[in-house]
Amino acid sequence: MAQTHRSVAPLLDIELIELDRAACCGAGVIAEHNSVLDAILKVKADTDGSIGVRCSCQQGICGSCGVRMNGKPGLACNTHLDEAARRGAGTGWNPPDEGQQQETVVTVEPMGNMPVIRDLIVDMDAVHWRKIHRVTPWLINKEPIPEREYIVPHDNMVDVTQTMACIQCGACVSDCLSMEVDPEFIGPAALSKAYRFVGDPRDAEHHERLKDLSEDEHGIYDCTHCFNCIDACPKGVDPMSQIMRLRRVAGSDFDIEDRNNGHRHERAFVKNIRKNGLLHEADLLPDSYGGKLDPHALPELLGSLPTIATALARRKITPKTALLHTHKAPKEVKALFDEVDGRETRNELNLYVTGYEDDPVHPPHTDEPTPLEPPGPTEAKDDRSEQTVGAADREPPAETSAPTVGAEDVPRAGAEDQEPPTSEEQE
Amino acid sequence: MKVAYWPGCVSRGFTPELHGSMSKVAPLLDIELIELDRAACCGAGVIAEHNQELADTLNARTFALAQRTDGELMMNICSTCQGAQSECQERLDANSDYREQINTNLGNEGLRYEKGITNKNFLWLLVEEIGLDALRERVTRPLTDLRVGPFYGCYIVRPVDRLGIDEQHPRDRYLHMLIEALGGTVVDYAGVYKCCGFPIITMNKEASLAQAGRHIGDALDAEADCLVVPCPLCHLNLDLQQPAAASVVGHELGLPVLHLPQLVGLALGLSPKELGMGKHIVRPTSVIDWSTSVVASAA
Numbered sequence: 133m134a135q136t137h138r139s140v141a142p143l144l145d146i147e148l149i150e151l152d153r154a155a156c157c158g159a160g161v162i163a164e165h166n167s168v169l170d171a172i173l174k175v176k177a178d179t180d181g182s183i184g185v186r187c188s189c190q191q192g193i194c195g196s197c198g199v200r201m202n203g204k205p206g207l208a209c210n211t212h213l214d215e216a217a218r219r220g221a222g223t224g225w226n227p228p229d230e231g232q233q234q235e236t237v238v239t240v241e242p243m244g245n246m247p248v249i250r251d252l253i254v255d256m257d258a259v260h261w262r263k264i265h266r267v268t269p270w271l272i273n274k275e276p277i278p279e280r281e282y283i284v285p286h287d288n289m290v291d292v293t294q295t296m297a298c299i300q301c302g303a304c305v306s307d308c309l310s311m312e313v314d315p316e317f318i319g320p321a322a323l324s325k326a327y328r329f330v331g332d333p334r335d336a337e338h339h340e341r342l343k344d345l346s347e348d349e350h351g352i353y354d355c356t357h358c359f360n361c362i363d364a365c366p367k368g369v370d371p372m373s374q375i376m377r378l379r380r381v382a383g384s385d386f387d388i389e390d391r392n393n394g395h396r397h398e399r400a401f402v403k404n405i406r407k408n409g410l411l412h413e414a415d416l417l418p419d420s421y422g423g424k425l426d427p428h429a430l431p432e433l434l435g436s437l438p439t440i441a442t443a444l445a446r447r448k449i450t451p452k453t454a455l456l457h458t459h460k461a462p463k464e465v466k467a468l469f470d471e472v473d474g475r476e477t478r479n480e481l482n483l484y485v486t487g488y489e490d491d492p493v494h495p496p497h498t499d500e501p502t503p504l505e506p507p508g509p510t511e512a513k514d515d516r517s518e519q520t521v522g523a524a525d526r527e528p529p530a531e532t533s534a535p536t537v538g539a540e541d542v543p544r545a546g547a548e549d550q551e552p553p554t555s556e557e558q559e
Numbered sequence: 560m561k562v563a564y565w566p567g568c569v570s571r572g573f574t575p576e577l578h579g580s581m582s583k584v585a586p587l588l589d590i591e592l593i594e595l596d597r598a599a600c601c602g603a604g605v606i607a608e609h610n611q612e613l614a615d616t617l618n619a620r621t622f623a624l625a626q627r628t629d630g631e632l633m634m635n636i637c638s639t640c641q642g643a644q645s646e647c648q649e650r651l652d653a654n655s656d657y658r659e660q661i662n663t664n665l666g667n668e669g670l671r672y673e674k675g676i677t678n679k680n681f682l683w684l685l686v687e688e689i690g691l692d693a694l695r696e697r698v699t700r701p702l703t704d705l706r707v708g709p710f711y712g713c714y715i716v717r718p719v720d721r722l723g724i725d726e727q728h729p730r731d732r733y734l735h736m737l738i739e740a741l742g743g744t745v746v747d748y749a750g751v752y753k754c755c756g757f758p759i760i761t762m763n764k765e766a767s768l769a770q771a772g773r774h775i776g777d778a779l780d781a782e783a784d785c786l787v788v789p790c791p792l793c794h795l796n797l798d799l800q801q802p803a804a805a806s807v808v809g810h811e812l813g814l815p816v817l818h819l820p821q822l823v824g825l826a827l828g829l830s831p832k833e834l835g836m837g838k839h840i841v842r843p844t845s846v847i848d849w850s851t852s853v854v855a856s857a858a
Contacts, residue, residue, distance in 0.1 A: 218726070309754040313769040353762040356770070357604050358754035359642075359717030376608045384609060392762045401605040405617075409599045411568035420761040439799060439840075448799070448838040449573055459571075464668040465599045468620070472613045472664060479612040481650045481657045488653040 164214035184251035195301035205303040243306035263322035274336040295328040304361035316350040320361035320371030327374040342382040346390035353394030406469040409461030414454040563625035564592035567637035569791040576835025580820040601643040618647040623670040632677040638790035642714025691740040699828035701742025708783035709734035741826040748781035750774025755793040772808030785815040815843035
């Protein structure tokens with residue numbers, strides 16, 4: 133029987149070049165190296181055809197198969213069964229208890245924070261896409277529109293590359309802890325999308341976008357820094373880092389005062405550390421509301437009185453620790469604040485762009501690091517030179533204080549699974 | 560062992576019992592603390608949100624000060640410090656050009672950060688350096704029948720890669736392992752790995768306290784006697800703000816929240832008073848009968 137194909141082929145003038153080193157196709161047997169999606173589809177095919185699951189490309193590109201596997205969100209198609217099995221109910225790796233077998237059960241559940249339509253299918257329209265629409269997810273052209281294409285400086289596009297890697301799978305939305313208590317929070321996916329346009333010099337509405345997202349009580353200042361979205365994202369978008377960048381541009385570049393005290397809190401915190409070296413909490417609270425004498429601060433301070441009174445009664449805080457600044461910042465610390473914070477351009481390092489030096493596969497640097505070229509004649513056409521705010525961290529560095537890091541366009545490890553440019557990148 | 564000790568800000572501010580209990584517990588574990596008293600706040604993510612280079616410079620300065628001591632490694636007692644400092648260290652260690660720039664900032668003070676500092680939260684140090692077996696041997700008052708809910712918070716368990724959590728270092732199980740090593744019973748509940756809500760307390764107070772209130776409620780439903788936290792900021796929202804959180808979630812709470820060194824200190828024989836437990840808003844002594852052994856009250 134096994135020889136039949138070899139006997140028949142010559143009769144049909146077919147020359148067989150046998151792939152004798154290839155491995156078994158699996159023949160429908162599911163093993164640890166198969167994906168969770170393989171397993172779901174196998175169960176659907178063999179056991180229960182009614183199981184509802186959404187999937188398409190099976191290549192980690194289309195973003196359809198977001199689910200929770202042993203409590204952690206991700207794509208079913210690019211998570212191996214053995215990896216999923218090792219995830220316990222915690223956040224990372226949970227080894228078996230002593231003397232017990234490695235856990236081999238993979239529990240698959242629908243994503244969180246979104247209503248379930250059926251089985252593993254959640255209503256992305258009701259939550260995820262509604263939020264994406266909320267952030268005006270398209271470019272609003274600067275006028276006048278050039279006769280030919282827009283010319284955008286290279287590092288401006290590099291800067292937004294990370295947000296472009298998003299495949300809209302909803303894994304970050306699933307486990308957003310702010311959204312869990314505040315379903316109106318715009319959330320990690322949509323805010324990352326917002327940065328994609330705030331970071332694009334062709335967009336005309338940076339200020340409006342940031343003002344809108346700062347003023348919204350469910351906007352950029354509603355994120356609690358819980359890092360869940362960073363671990364959830366299968367594409368390395370780091371949504372929380374994009375939210376922090378939105379805050380940085382809104383606060384430091386556009387100086388946008390918001391009714392949520394977001395920018396005031398950040399300013400108060402920085403001022404507090406510059407002065408005291410260590411945080412002086414008794415000042416931070418009123419200053420976050422605009423200062424002890426600010427009308428906004430009064431109701432908040434009055435509201436906090438019972439808490440303060442109990443803390444005083446328990447000697448958790450004393451009038452001395454509350455009122456006196458017992459700790460003063462060393463003059464060297466003050467000098468660092470003045471020097472670094474006083475620079476005209478902010479210096480940022482994005483490891484998504486630069487990679488890690490120790491990575492043997494994708495070394496980000498040659499021996500001679502190539503400093504970024506100053507803008508050439510074509511780039512000078514870009515009218516961003518007039519835009520002194522909003523672009524500080526994205527301006528090509530000046531030659532003297534050139535922050536060469538963060539400017540190299542070198543993929544990090546794992547970037548090989550980057551999908552080809554989307555239509556968005558080709559705008 | 561000798562460690563360069565970074566207590567952070569809040570442990571010396573609004574949760575003085577944390578720093579106090581750490582200094583009581585350290586000698587019992589033969590840990591010599593070399594306090595980094597000239598170092599500045601880690602920025603808690605807020606300074607990085609304002610200016611990344613500034614946050615990286617401040618933390619590189621702290622690392623450089625630690626490297627000047629003869630401590631074997633740097634130890635902190637605040638998850639937020641651990642998370643914020645690990646983020647800065649990741650950038651500093653990943654790129655020599657960037658590190659050089661930051662070191663140039665530190666040059667005026669004659670300080671320099673050399674790549675690769677080991678900076679561990681007290682929790683990590685307990686498990687990885689001291690070892691749970693060695694700890695078990697020192698327990699004089701096992702936490703018998705005490706039902707403890709671990710509350711990891713965020714900064715010490717995420718992101719998994721940056722914090723070095725893997726099969727060899729299951730740092731997201733260390734609180735569980737520690738509670739058991741001290742003789743207590745681990746209570747699993749929905750909030751074990753969730754956020755206390757503290758970072759948005761001034762921006763969205765209701766959402767912030769709803770998070771704290773929900774997790775405390777979940778732990779009470781699971782019949783926990785107390786929570787243990789490795790982060791003083793979590794403690795602020797879970798203990799100091801607990802009465803306010805109770806009114807946001809609309810039901811009574813009343814769950815004591817212990818700092819990590821306090822839990823260890825109890826098992827090592829220190830009294831609640833020595834550990835500063837009287838300073839808590841929800842007094843642990845209201846729930847825990849510690850006079851003979853640490854037995855949860857029948858109530």
